[in-house]
Amino acid sequence: MLDLFSYTPAEANYSSIYQSFTNMREIFHQTGRYDDSNAKLDEVIKIISMYLAFRKGWIAKFPDEHDNHIVENLQKVFSETIKLTYYRNQDGTSIFGANPSLLLRKGDESLAKTLVLLVRQAIDTALMSKELDQPFDILNESFGYFVRDNFRSNIEDAQYLTPPEAVDLMVNLALSDMEHQGKNIANEFKVLDSTCGVGSFLSVFYHKSKSYPFFNGKKLMLFGQDKVERMIRLTKINLALFEAVEHQVTIGNSLAKDSPLTLLNGSMDLILTNPPFGAKFGLDEISQYGKDNLPIFNPLCGKLQNIDSELLFIDRNLSLLKDGGKLLIIVPDSVISANGIPALLRQQLKSKATVKAIIELPSVTFAQAGTRTKTCILYLEKGIASHNDCVFVAKSEHLGFDVSTRKGVQVKIPNGENDLPIILKAYKDFANNHSPMQVFSEHPSCISIEYNAFVDNSWTPSHYSASRFNSLAQIQQSAQVDAIPLSELVEFESKKRKNESYSANCYFVSVLHVIGEGMLDITGIKNYQPITPGTYVFPDEILFAKINPRIPRVFVVPDWKRKTLCSSEFEVMKAKKGIDPYLISFLLLSETVQNQIKNLTSGTSASHNRIKTNELSNVMLPVPKVGTAYEKKLQSAIKEYRQLMESLYKQTLKLSEIREVFK
Numbered sequence: 001m002l003d004l005f006s007y008t009p010a011e012a013n014y015s016s017i018y019q020s021f022t023n024m025r026e027i028f029h030q031t032g033r034y035d036d037s038n039a040k041l042d043e044v045i046k047i048i049s050m051y052l053a054f055r056k057g058w059i060a061k062f063p064d065e066h067d068n069h070i071v072e073n074l075q076k077v078f079s080e081t082i083k084l085t086y087y088r089n090q091d092g093t094s095i096f097g098a099n100p101s102l103l104l105r106k107g108d109e110s111l112a113k114t115l116v117l118l119v120r121q122a123i124d125t126a127l128m129s130k131e132l133d134q135p136f137d138i139l140n141e142s143f144g145y146f147v148r149d150n151f152r153s154n155i156e157d158a159q160y161l162t163p164p165e166a167v168d169l170m171v172n173l174a175l176s177d178m179e180h181q182g183k184n185i186a187n188e189f190k191v192l193d194s195t196c197g198v199g200s201f202l203s204v205f206y207h208k209s210k211s212y213p214f215f216n217g218k219k220l221m222l223f224g225q226d227k228v229e230r231m232i233r234l235t236k237i238n239l240a241l242f243e244a245v246e247h248q249v250t251i252g253n254s255l256a257k258d259s260p261l262t263l264l265n266g267s268m269d270l271i272l273t274n275p276p277f278g279a280k281f282g283l284d285e286i287s288q289y290g291k292d293n294l295p296i297f298n299p300l301c302g303k304l305q306n307i308d309s310e311l312l313f314i315d316r317n318l319s320l321l322k323d324g325g326k327l328l329i330i331v332p333d334s335v336i337s338a339n340g341i342p343a344l345l346r347q348q349l350k351s352k353a354t355v356k357a358i359i360e361l362p363s364v365t366f367a368q369a370g371t372r373t374k375t376c377i378l379y380l381e382k383g384i385a386s387h388n389d390c391v392f393v394a395k396s397e398h399l400g401f402d403v404s405t406r407k408g409v410q411v412k413i414p415n416g417e418n419d420l421p422i423i424l425k426a427y428k429d430f431a432n433n434h435s436p437m438q439v440f441s442e443h444p445s446c447i448s449i450e451y452n453a454f455v456d457n458s459w460t461p462s463h464y465s466a467s468r469f470n471s472l473a474q475i476q477q478s479a480q481v482d483a484i485p486l487s488e489l490v491e492f493e494s495k496k497r498k499n500e501s502y503s504a505n506c507y508f509v510s511v512l513h514v515i516g517e518g519m520l521d522i523t524g525i526k527n528y529q530p531i532t533p534g535t536y537v538f539p540d541e542i543l544f545a546k547i548n549p550r551i552p553r554v555f556v557v558p559d560w561k562r563k564t565l566c567s568s569e570f571e572v573m574k575a576k577k578g579i580d581p582y583l584i585s586f587l588l589l590s591e592t593v594q595n596q597i598k599n600l601t602s603g604t605s606a607s608h609n610r611i612k613t614n615e616l617s618n619v620m621l622p623v624p625k626v627g628t629a630y631e632k633k634l635q636s637a638i639k640e641y642r643q644l645m646e647s648l649y650k651q652t653l654k655l656s657e658i659r660e661v662f663k
Helices: 010-029 037-054 071-081 107-131 138-151 164-184 200-209 229-241 262-265 285-290 298-305 311-320 339-347 363-369 420-432 450-454 466-476 522-527 580-589 591-599 613-617 631-661
Strands: 188-193 219-226 247-250 268-273 320-331 353-361 375-382 388-397 399-406 410-416 438-441 445-450 481-485 491-494 507-509 515-518 534-537 544-546 553-556 564-566 570-575 620-626
Touching: 010 037, 010 107, 037 107, 071 107, 107 298, 164 200, 164 268, 164 320, 164 353, 164 399, 188 200, 188 262, 200 219, 200 268, 219 229, 219 262, 229 247, 229 515, 268 311, 285 298, 311 320, 311 339, 311 375, 320 353, 320 544, 339 410, 339 481, 339 570, 353 450, 363 399, 363 410, 363 445, 388 420, 388 450, 420 438, 438 466, 445 450, 445 466, 466 481, 466 591, 466 620, 481 580, 507 522, 507 534, 507 544, 522 631, 534 570, 544 580, 553 580, 580 591, 580 631, 591 620
Parallel strands: 188 219, 188 268, 219 247, 268 320, 353 388, 507 564
Antiparallel strands: 320 375, 353 375, 388 445, 399 410, 438 445, 481 620, 491 570, 534 564, 544 553, 544 570
């Protein structure tokens, strides 16, 4: 049992509503009344819509859990509710379908009483939270509990609902920039979510915008679209919960020519959205959507294979924006880091939009939806950046919750502090001071980068972490050393050499054979006979493990008097003329260099991170300045370091030979 007295009011509200929906799941399971999770959701949403209408004063009555004729009275209330204009589509039809009715029938009194009690509790708590300026997205939660698992087999329709922490940040970022614009905001301000789900972005933006004076006298118009009819229903009820009036929510494929959104091309001031990830669209479909909807990808149809939905939706949303309009969109990490089509999109974006910010989210963000895919918030403004612009880059570490499984349901458990408010404050500071290479926060990392230095290189936030730049600053501020990129000290040999197969009397080094500074598993190296080919290496060359560089694996190849190969997970480097390879190895293992390396990795998980060769080549090494006392001191240390390493290699080889005698 959770101790609500130890929680903040907001956390207690979360816990209370979670408990209500957990109980709803239990009562459905116990009665076995509905097998289909969507039918369960629809029935709950109908009761929510009725009670919400009652609380808003749109209808006069709503039964309580003590009503002995509760099913009959719910039927009567529902017949009134479906006539309300708040629950009508643009064409006048009911959001509940052509012939809406409750599935509850005579004999369902016990189920109905429990549902009414739990819905009352959930809605009352949600409305109380709203009054306390802690809006709780009740429909996000009801959706998550009842149908999250239902879409797992159809990735295109997967509804990975955006947690309120991320929604709040994105809305606040937009409002912060609008506050800077002040009087320049259009009299009719149009906000869109092109894949609106349950309407979280639209409802929260509407709620928060009312506290900003610059909206006084402005007409705020909300637009939403989703291809799933149920999502339209949920969005409209969500907007009713927040009392939003001017809105147009339609059903349709937002990419398609015949979508209602096509009429809105080039007119949106702001788009806040979290599109579906990972759905593949073929060239035939993309060609049918037209150049007006997909100005980047449609002309490239004949040159590309299937394209992921998240890439198409960036293109589509930009076409919906007016010049100067802003897009805040959640995308998977691949959009900002992968090669191939994502890299092509990033190249195209440079001539069509300005990157204002990229904020990496922690892997727990969508864990409640069953995925720990790395994601980030990409903030674009339609139009080309000026030469003086900078990019705000941040990496969130905590959202203030963990996710665990309870009775088969993924639930959020409050834990730690949500660092997104710190990122928001840092962004506001950045907006007032656009100087590049400035650290606004170290934990979470928030910095500004000179625009061209960013867009022409990596877009991965961790590559621009505050700790990395503090390490660089530490090197650059030293009077004893020069910061020199690794590429100026070594030749990168891996791509120059053909792979060779293992053969007898050959040593083969894998990443796992490097077990510490200068320590190698010689027996393992001698006995390893891999099927996959390796790269031929020579004595005094430097091997650096590119996979999982958070575990430092660097060594200089000994002269074993034996042909030696290494796995492709190593970067093979040869020190340039006059440079001691042991100096390079020693510096690569130093703290200031390791801080840079660890922040230049890319990958989907901690166990599959790796650093790319071009990123490794840009790592800055603290090389002693000629003639300084530090140079003499380090030269002496490196001489001793080489002697110790060479001795260690010889001794471990000898130990291996002694043991082999007694096999």
